[in-house]
Amino acid sequence: MIRTLAKKELHTLFVSPSTWWMLALLQFIFAWFYLARMDDYLQVQAQLAQMDSAPGATISIAAPLASVLAIVLMMLIPLFTMRLIAEERRNQTWILLTTAPISATDIVLGKFLGLLAMLSIIIAACAVMVCSLALGTHADFGLIAGNILGVWLLAASYAALGLFFSSLTRQPVVAAFGALAVYFGLWMLEMSSGVVRVLSPNVHFQNLNVGLISTADIIYFALFITGFLLVSIERIRRERGGV
Amino acid sequence: MASPITLSAHNLTRFHGGRSVVTDVSLELHRGEVLGLLGHNGAGKSTTLQMLAGALTPNSGRVEVCDFDIARKPALAKACLGFLPEHPPLYKDMRVDDYLTFAAKLHRVLPAQLTEYLNLAKQRCGLTDCGKKLIGTLSKGYQQRVGIAQAIIHQPAVVILDEPTVGLDPTQIRDIRELIRELGNNSSVILSTHLLHEVENICDRALILQQGKVIFNDTTDELRRHSDIESSFIRLTAMPTEGATT
Numbered sequence: 510m511i512r513t514l515a516k517k518e519l520h521t522l523f524v525s526p527s528t529w530w531m532l533a534l535l536q537f538i539f540a541w542f543y544l545a546r547m548d549d550y551l552q553v554q555a556q557l558a559q560m561d562s563a564p565g566a567t568i569s570i571a572a573p574l575a576s577v578l579a580i581v582l583m584m585l586i587p588l589f590t591m592r593l594i595a596e597e598r599r600n601q602t603w604i605l606l607t608t609a610p611i612s613a614t615d616i617v618l619g620k621f622l623g624l625l626a627m628l629s630i631i632i633a634a635c636a637v638m639v640c641s642l643a644l645g646t647h648a649d650f651g652l653i654a655g656n657i658l659g660v661w662l663l664a665a666s667y668a669a670l671g672l673f674f675s676s677l678t679r680q681p682v683v684a685a686f687g688a689l690a691v692y693f694g695l696w697m698l699e700m701s702s703g704v705v706r707v708l709s710p711n712v713h714f715q716n717l718n719v720g721l722i723s724t725a726d727i728i729y730f731a732l733f734i735t736g737f738l739l740v741s742i743e744r745i746r747r748e749r750g751g752v
Numbered sequence: 753m754a755s756p757i758t759l760s761a762h763n764l765t766r767f768h769g770g771r772s773v774v775t776d777v778s779l780e781l782h783r784g785e786v787l788g789l790l791g792h793n794g795a796g797k798s799t800t801l802q803m804l805a806g807a808l809t810p811n812s813g814r815v816e817v818c819d820f821d822i823a824r825k826p827a828l829a830k831a832c833l834g835f836l837p838e839h840p841p842l843y844k845d846m847r848v849d850d851y852l853t854f855a856a857k858l859h860r861v862l863p864a865q866l867t868e869y870l871n872l873a874k875q876r877c878g879l880t881d882c883g884k885k886l887i888g889t890l891s892k893g894y895q896q897r898v899g900i901a902q903a904i905i906h907q908p909a910v911v912i913l914d915e916p917t918v919g920l921d922p923t924q925i926r927d928i929r930e931l932i933r934e935l936g937n938n939s940s941v942i943l944s945t946h947l948l949h950e951v952e953n954i955c956d957r958a959l960i961l962q963q964g965k966v967i968f969n970d971t972t973d974e975l976r977r978h979s980d981i982e983s984s985f986i987r988l989t990a991m992p993t994e995g996a997t998t
Binding site for chain 1: 802805806807809826827828829830831833835837839841842843844845846850854855857858859860902
């Protein structure tokens, strides 16, 4: 059942030409940024060669690209998540799901996984581009893997949070801005000092960004995602009246 | 009546903003029966149907579909239900076939039966030539048909239709009435309508709601006994002409 719902979400995304335009545009932006970083790197390469432990091509090119990808996804994901539930309510198609013999868990997980598949495509396209570094130099695939994993976990967290906001309202715009406001809040937390800092997903992304894959960060993301999926499920269960 | 009860509601009550919209509505539906739900605008017809379909939780009372309590065993109860809401829940950017297949899968139709069920539903609703069309490009009448097809595709025991003939032309109305009659052979159908002749032609029983309360619940013959159905309805609801379109 979850697969049926996820496939339907993905199908809806890909029948619309705007999705293809958006994917093309994103890929163009990432490619532009990638080439710009590459250019910068080649210009300072002569100086770097004289240093002892100079930063490699991967950390100078792939890591900043992953950061940009993370920021772009932060802006983009609310536009997807608002469609998932809030827009269905407004278009009065939501009732098809609530009167079907499926559970709130099926609905939430189906929609989440459908969106995650779409986000994975964006991230994968970027990853393939970054791997092309190996054509010209010795690429650090461990670092690339860490970055991709980081972006993917961050995207999944944003999707879970956005889905929760979508489940709260029947106004897609409210859902999108609510989610975006919280993303920004969490991003701001990163710049603060003290204990609250660890609440920000961006802090945990930073570790993966520099190639540090630690269990604590992975657990943080897993908890973040599971937490917001659970409250979304609970919210929809209540709306449908128990069970 | 000897045939088994497929849908029963006991003392349904629902409040909206402190005001009760539906009060103490009970009804029973037998297999092979077509029940018409009548009433003025705002009498609580749609609210009642939504509660029967499990889209809205009653503040008190319970609904049983095929002996399953819809609040306790929603998955089993809802699998026996097909529901067409007031606004057909259509994804405008999907093709008719894709949409109906999705609706069938949601209602747990087995993969092996999908094509057969899809073709039957399309044939019954006169959609055989529209399978590849986008729902958004269809006319209102055809969209309504897709809505009905969505409600019957999994061949449920109980079909709930909220104003199924709205927006259809006279030929289509006739077709849909025939379809409802046909559905009434194997399943139970409950439909709400403003059209009294519709009730007269296709319903075995009628239930009239007035301000959320049941004021009449008997066979259509009973409704016709003293005078014609229209004047009976007007007499019962005691609000001359308004809402009683024919």
